[in-house]
Amino acid sequence: MTVHDTRLAGGRVFLHGSGLEDVDLLINDGLVSGIVSRDSDAQAREVVQLDGKLVLPGAIDPHVHLGKDIRVPKDPDDARLETASAAAGGITSMLVYLMSGEPYETVVPGAQAVMEADSYVDFGFHICVGTDDHVHDIPAYMREFGISSFKFFMNFKGEEGAYLGLPGNDDGYMYDVLGMAADNGAMINPHPENIELVWKLKNRPIDESRGPLSAWNQSRPSFVEAEAVQRVAYMAQITGASVYAVHTSSRLALEAMERQRRSYENLFIETCTQYLTLTTDADCGTYGKVNPPIRERDDLEALWVALAEGKVDTVGSDHNARHRSFKEKDVWSASAGFPGTGGVLPLTLSEGLRRGVPLERLVDATSTRSAKLFGMYPQKGTIRVGSDADLAVVDLDGSYVINAATQHSGADYTPWEGTEVPLSIVHTIVRGQFALRDGQLAETTTGRYLRREHSGAVALAAAEHEGEPS
Secondary structure: OOEEEEEEEEEEEEEOOEEEEEEEEEEEEEEEEEEOOOOOOOOOEEEEOOOOOOOOOOEEEEEEOOOOOOOOOOHHHHHHHHHHHHHOOOOOEEEEEEOOOOHHHHHHHHHHHHHHHHOEEEEEEEEOEEEEEEEOHHHHHHHHHHOOOOEEEOOOOOOOHHHHHHOOOHHHHHHHHHHHHHOOOOOEEOOOOOHHHHHHHHHOOOOOOOHHHHHHHHHHHHHHHHHHHHHHHHHHHHHOOEEEEOOOOOOOHHHHHHHHHHOOOOEEEEEHHHHOOOOOOOOOOHHHHOOOOOOOHHHHHHHHHHHEEEEOOOEEEEEEOOOOHHHHOOOEEEEEEEEHHHHHHHHHHHHHHHHHOHHHHHHHHHHHHHHHOOOOOOOOOOOOOEEEEEEEEEEEOOOOOOOOOHHOOOOOOOOOOEEEOEEEEEEEEOOEEEEEEEOOOOOOOOOOOOOOOOOOOHHOOOOOOOOOOO
C-alpha cells in the first residue's frame, strides 16, 4: 500500500463540479495523490486534522508589482516580505509584472533568481513592453522564458512612462502589440487610461471638500478608463488578440467591455480587491491613492454584480510595495499604489459570502479562472488528483484585524488598517509544503518559477481540452 506524505483529514473540500465535499485529501511529492472518504484506510506519514474547515484551491494573484521602485524584484526582501504577505492570505501563486526599457533577456534571469531564492509562493512573470524591440521579441520571450502575457500602458504618451524607464507609445504601437500577441497565442494586459483626457482635465476645478480619494477620482474620472478599454477591446477584435483589462474599477469600464464582448469573445476582465471593498469615502487618506482611482459606491456595487454573474473573470491586488514615506503627502504629491496581495482571498471571500455570491464563483475569480487564462491549469487552480497540492485552508468561524503587521509587507502600511475580517486563513500549502501553518509563516521558502506557454484564448482552449468548461 502506498504511504502518502500528508493526509488532510476532516475538512470540507471544494471540488469543481460538486462543491463542498466531506472528503480527505492525500498529498504525495507535492501533488494531490488522492481524494478519499473520511473512513478510507489510506496511509500517510503525517495526518493533519482540519476539524471541518474549508479547503479551497490555493488563490492566485494575477497582478503584482515587486521591487522598491515597482519595476523588478532585486533584493531578497522584495521577494520574501511581499510573498509572505501573499502566503498569509492564502495565495499560492502570483504573477509579477516586470517593467524595463532594457531587453528583457537581461532582466528576467535576475528577477527569477531573486524570487527562487526567497519566494514563499510559486510565481510567474508578465512583461511590460514599451519599445519596438520588445514587441519583436515577444515570440522569443515566450519560447525562452515561458512568459505569455504582456502589458503595455495606453497612458504612456510623451514622457508619462519615463519614471519606469519606458518610452511613450501611440495607437499604432498598440496595433503592433496586439497583432504580435494574436499571432503567437499570447495575451495583452493593457493599462487602459486616456492620458490626453487626463491632461485636458487638469485645469478643471476639483472639489476637495470630500477628501483626497474623492479629489483623486475627480482628476481621473471613470470615462477616462472606459474610453481606453473600449478602444483596445475594439482593436483586439480587429487583430484577433486576447485582451485582459487589468484593474477594472468602474461601471462605465464594465459597460464598455460588455459592449465589445457582444461581437468578440476573447476579452477578459480583472478587478482588484480595493474596487470591491473601498470607496472614495474610505478613511485611509492618501494611503488609498491608486491608478485607476478608488471609485464611488455605485461602481463598487456594479463590480459585485458583474463578479456574481461571471462577467468579471478574476480578482487581483495590483500590489505595490512602495514604502509609506512615499504616501504620507498630499494627494497630488503622494505615490500611487499600495500593498494588497494578502487581502485578495480573505476580503473577496468574506465580502462575497456576505453578499450571497456562490462559493463556486468566488473560487473561480480568486483562483481557477486565472489558472486557465494564464496557462497554469490544471497544474494550478483546482483540487484534483495530479494537480499541484496548492491549498488554502479557511476557518469561517475565525476572524482577524488587518494591520500593517499582519500584512508583512515592507511598505509598512495598508489602506485596510483596522478592518475586521470575519474569517481567517489557517494553512497555506504550496505544492504540499506548508508556507503558512496554523497562521504562522514557515522558516524556509519553496517558491518555484512557473513557465506558461500560452495565455488567453489559446490557454482556455487547452483548459477545455482538460475536461472542464472554461
